[in-house]
Amino acid sequence: MEIVETCGKGTLSAGETSTKRSITSNYDDDEVVGFEIHAEIIMKKLIRGTKERDVISIYGMPGLGKTTLAKKVYNNPSIVNYFDVKAWCAVSQAYNRRTLLVEIFKQATNNKIKIKEDNDAADMLRKVLIGKRYLIVLDDIWDVKSWEDLGICFPQGECGSRVMVTTRIEEVTKHLQHHSDPYSLSFLTSEESWELLEKKVFRGESCPPDLLEAGLQVALHCKGLPLVVVLIAGIIAKMEREASLWLEVANDLSSLALGEQSMKVIQSSYDHLEDHLKPCLLYMGLFPEDHKIPVDHLLKLWMAEEFVLNAGTENMEEACRVCMNDLLNRSLIMVSGMRFYRDVQYCSLHDVVREFCLRKLTEDKYMQVAVPFNPYQHLHSMESRLCIYIHDDLVKQLDHSDYQLDKIPMLDFKETNSLEFIVHPKLNTWNNQYSNLLDLLVKLRSVRALHLMDVELPDSWATAIQSLTELRYLALCVKQFELKWISHLHNLQTLQVKSSEKLRLRAATLSEMTKLRHVKIDCFFMVWENNEQESSSASMLENMKSFGTCDLRLDNMNARFWWRLPNLEELGLSVKDVPEFPLFPIVEVHSRLHFLSLEFSLMELFNSVGWERYFVFPSNLRHLDLAGYFLTEEMVLNIARLKKLESLKLLVGFPFGRSESYCWDVTNVEFPALKYLGLFLVQIEEWKASEESFPVLEKLVISGCSDFKEIPPSFADIPTLRRIELTNCIDSLGVSAMNIRREIEENTGCDSLQVVIEK
Incomplete structure (x- = not known):
């Protein structure tokens, strides 16, 4: 359980600087009371003892903190540094063996190797783990069969490998026992x-x-x-x-x-919850047990379902973040994943809390649940709404019932007009054998949130979605897409599209969809069709909060397009041509922009001259990600001018370009608010910095920088530095990190810096 603190103030009016409320953890896992002795005992079992593979079982009744203790141990730097491979998965009562094995494989290989549908996941996992000292956590095992299913995939050996298991059933631990005795978690x-x-x-x-x-x-x-x-x-x-x-x-x-x-x-x-918070919590019970729910996605679903409304639509996201903070503060929701800049990325429900929610929702075996009426929900009747997973069982019955909803045995209702279906991301299990998926969509006339990113829809998808006029959230995987096909969806707030073909999007059509707040389009290649005549007639998209695209060309896109998104808070672009004009012609226009991610074509930049003059960033940025760039002196100064910048992530870049040595010298440059710095595959050979360069830095992450030999010794003089993480770096870089840690200990007498080194 974690408590959060709330940042930011009030409601924004036009022209104000963005003070987006953060959802951030107030206490670290290692501050959980009463677990220190337990953690020490478990860590000794993991590191000491037999060289053979061993199973470390932690058991106890629900609510004792088994998972919290396991996470505390799993994330301890001494454990991270000891094992070659680590992986964590939640098993729960209902699980898919292949899905779990694929997830463990992804973590074991750092997601560098893909498992195809026809691959034997168990065999591939065994081959990856053989000869390595691994730690696998199986959280929340309910029966011996689960272990028999999964345990055979973890090879024996003399490397000191461990499998850590949490369970509420003591009898299970006796069957799992190898060398170590099961560990009973006390009150x-x-x-x-x-x-x-x-x-x-x-x-x-x-x-x-x-x-x-x-x-x-x-x-x-x-x-x-x-x-x-x-x-x-x-x-x-x-x-x-x-x-x-x-x-x-x-x-x-x-x-x-x-x-x-x-x-x-x-x-x-x-x-004790306020009325509008109750459906927000119960709605989370629709997700599977132990599911890590992406917070950004959840907030958009809350908005789509109108659980959370604000006096004005300008700050619905802010209202949702307030609700999330409130539920976290009450410990009804758990933090299950943090972003590198300490914003909550994933949340989940404790098993007991989820069980409570499902009881409230009177769930049956088909996940048929009634969400209670929300007083803020002004568009529909006072009746409760039926919410249901769309899954293979439902599709089969729809097929047999000739797609007449009132003939489906599993649906016990008389009126079908007010049905509303919720489809959660990556949870629907449609198989390709069902060819009439679009026939199903035609029946879902009242659906507000539809997520179909895992099923590529046939070309006739647009016709099927014509009738879904209540949609507020739409996520699609399609070959062809045009905005005009969905421009009639006037209530749409969130649009996410994944396509394998080139898309042409008209800015004027986008401007017709005035309620759009969040747009993300991933495609092979995208061209904006935008001319002066359209620009003059297009309206301002004042509700747009986040905008992201992949493989975008700017050469034929009028720069004034961005002026029509004055209230943007997040922007992500993958730019495939050399910039020929400033991305932000008047930086003051985007005073609310706090997150910016830019990816450039490095080969294009090699052939350009003076490109960096086009990158003067909006002054209120708090988070900046750059990929495929030259970190020239002018670019560094442009970044340093961002006095509120808290996190900087640099991926695949060069310090000073073709003719310079690869030395990044920021000795006379200050990043006054920077708390997180990540360097990934950056071609740095030498790094120079003073203690004034990063005065409030808390976390430094370096990954894949093979020529980078030393962290500047001045980092030992940064009083706020708490963690250094190194992955796939040369040994000398690790030595310099440990030297910094040792110097801090000698100077302060405190072991305040954690150093985690992974190969």
Whole structure:
């Protein structure tokens, strides 16, 4: 469980600088109370003992923190540095063997090798793991059959390999036992419970004396379950700070038996939610067990379903982020993945919380659930809406029922007009044997969110989608695409397209879709058809917040197009020609832009002169990614002018171009707000920097820089530096990182810098 802190203020009005509210983790995993001794014991089992492959089992009842403990150990630098290969997968009750093996294989190979459909995933995984010291985590195993399915894919050997398993069933651990005894995770002591409760409620501050006794009583009656402690903390943190109210909570807890406590506390947490937050939480129960839900995607789905509305549509994203922060603060949602700049990228539900949500949704075996009416939902009736997964079983029954929804046995309803179907990304399992997919789409007239990125639709897709006028979220994988085919979808907010053919897009048609907020188009090649006449007639797309394209040519695109997106917050472009005009002719226009990703054709840049003068960036950028570039002196100065820049990611670049030595000298340059710096496949031989160059840097990541010999020694003088990660780098770079760590220890007496080195 993690708590978040909220950044940014208020609602934006036109012309203001963007202060996008971040969803960021306030506490690290290693601050989880009461796990220090457990973690030390587990790490000894992983590193010491037999050289043969061993299975380390952690078992205990739901809510004890088995997964949290395993993650704490898994991410510990000493564990990361010890094993050649690491992989983590959640097994759960229902799982697909091949899917899990492919996921482990991806992690084991750093996603460098692809497994084709006809490949034997188990055999390929065994070959990758043989001869390596590996650590595989199988989280949440429910039966012995799961181990028999997966365990045979992990080769024996004398390398000291380990498989770490978490389970709530003690009997399973006995069958898995090899050399090490199963490890029973114990309850928190009353002192540990109070320490955790105080930390979660008061965010690092001490409890006021007048609340101390009541707080101790609350902690005592949580009965040592970390899940209950953090959920209760989420409740009382929102209450008035009065001892009498806290004692009422303690008395309620004391009356609950241990087995029923978690579910009752979740019910209480749910009851304390504001009305609009309840469907946001229950909606997450539609995702599979242990699924890592992409936060950006989830927020767009919330918007599409109108769970979260704002007084004005300008800041629906902000309203969604507030809701996400609130659910995280109450520990009803867990953080399951962070971006490098400490924004929450993935979230998930604890098994017990998800079980509660599914009970609320009265789920049956076909995932048929009723989402309760949301008072903010003004477009439809007061009735609950039926939400259902679209999957093979449903498609079969639709086929047998001649696609008449009221004849499908699994759907128990009388009225079909108000049906709304939700299709989650990468969760639908349509097979190619069903050729009438488009017939199904025709029936989904009330659908608001449709995600079909994993199924390439036939060319007649546009005709089938004509009737889906309620769509607010649309993600498609198609061969051919034209904006005019969907321009009638006037409610559309999110558009994502993947295509294997060249697309031609008319800016004027895009301008007709005034409610669009998020556009991402990935294709082999894309050309904008935009002329002066269209530019003069096209309207401003003031609602557009994020815009991303792949393989874009700018040579025939009027630069003024960007002026029509004045409120952009995120922009990502893959540019396949030499820039011939400034990307941001008037940088002040895009004062809200906080994230920018630019990828250039390096070979084109080799043949260009003075291209860097076209890259003066909007001044309020907080995150900048550059790929395929020359990091010339002028480009460095343009980046350094960004006084709010917090993260900089450089991929496949050269410091000073063809005629210069590959030395990146920023001794006299300052990046005043930079907290994260990532260098990936950058052709640096020498790096010079002063302690003033990166005054607040927290994390440095270097990967694949084969000629890079040393991190500047001045990094030892950066007081905020907490972590250095090196992957596939030469040994001397690792030595310099360890020297920096040693110098910091000697100067401060604190072991504050983590160094992680992976080959």
